[in-house]
Amino acid sequence: MKTETLFEKDGANLGRRSFLRYAGVGLAGVGILAAGACKKDEGGVIGKGGGIDLGASGDFAILNYAYALEQLEAAFYTQVTASMYSGATADEIALFTDIRDHELAHREFFKAALGSNAIQALTPDFSAVNFGTKASVLATAQAFEDLGVSAYNGAGFMIKDANYLTIAGKIVSVEARHAAYIRNLVNPGSFADSTILDGFGMDKPKTIPMVLATANTFLKTKVNAYSYGYTA
Structure with missing residues (x-):
């Protein structure tokens, strides 16, 4: 029998509330964080190339x-679990x-x-992914998870608000757990x-342009970061 997940049983809103609670941020706190944004930092502007700009440099640009990236990963895993690849084990499905x-x-x-x-x-845009084969799904999952970890590590130093930095640290640790699991399935x-760690045993960071150049290959809606020198 299939076990109901948090999202299937109670809906995405309950899942969000639960996540906020575990992250140490209440809904009221999120409202305060959002209200603190200045219009000059607002993202979502359509750029010259038709892509979506992250907004002016600052914490809200980093959050965007x-x-x-989380939109991309959520969409990918939603499609993976909607129709698991052939031969998937019960543990892999779970x-x-x-x-x-x-x-x-x-x-x-x-x-x-x-x-x-x-x-x-x-x-x-997952047209390059064959969701019916384990090899294609795992290769894409590894690319996304490694990319996510390197993205958080590469942008963390630019976050000024300590609350945001704490939350980013909590999320990247989960992404690293995902990456380790997926990598072990692959190999x-x-x-x-050594492909992901440096000589000090630390994850190698990637810059915003480096990360978006890869992420945009899986997006129909391209993302730009003009303030960080990147245009899709």
């Missing part, structure tokens, strides 16, 4: 950056469902925190190899 729910919660958190400053919902023992 994270929101864009764990991919957990990952999906984590990404949905992350997405909804950023959407609530940003409020009217949030960029629009993005349209994914046992590769959960922390």
Whole structure:
């Protein structure tokens, strides 16, 4: 018998409330965070190339950056779990469902925190992914999870508000757990190899332009970051 997940049983809003509680931020706190944005930092502007701009440099631009990536991951895992690849084990189905729910919660958190400053919902492009085969799904999942960890680590130093930084730290630790699990499915023992760690045993960070260049290959709605020197 299939076990009902938090989102299936109670809806995405309850999932969001639960995530906010566990993250240490109440709904009222999110409202205060969102209300603190200045219009000059507002994202969602349509750029010259037709892409969505993250907004002026600052905390809300970084939150929109994270929101864009979480939208992409949530959409991917939602599609994966809607029709699991051939030969998926019960453990794989259960764990991919957990990952999906984590990404949905992350997405909804950023959407609530940003409020009217949030960029629009993005349209994914998974035409290069064969969701019917394990190899294609795992390769894409590994790319997304490694990208997410490197993105948070690469942008963390730009976050000025300590509350945002704390939340980002909590989320990136979950993304790293996902990455380790997926990497071990692809190649046992590769959960922390030299392709993702530096000589000090730390995850290699990536800049916003580096991350968006990869993310945009999976998005119909392209994301720009003019303030950080990147145009799709």
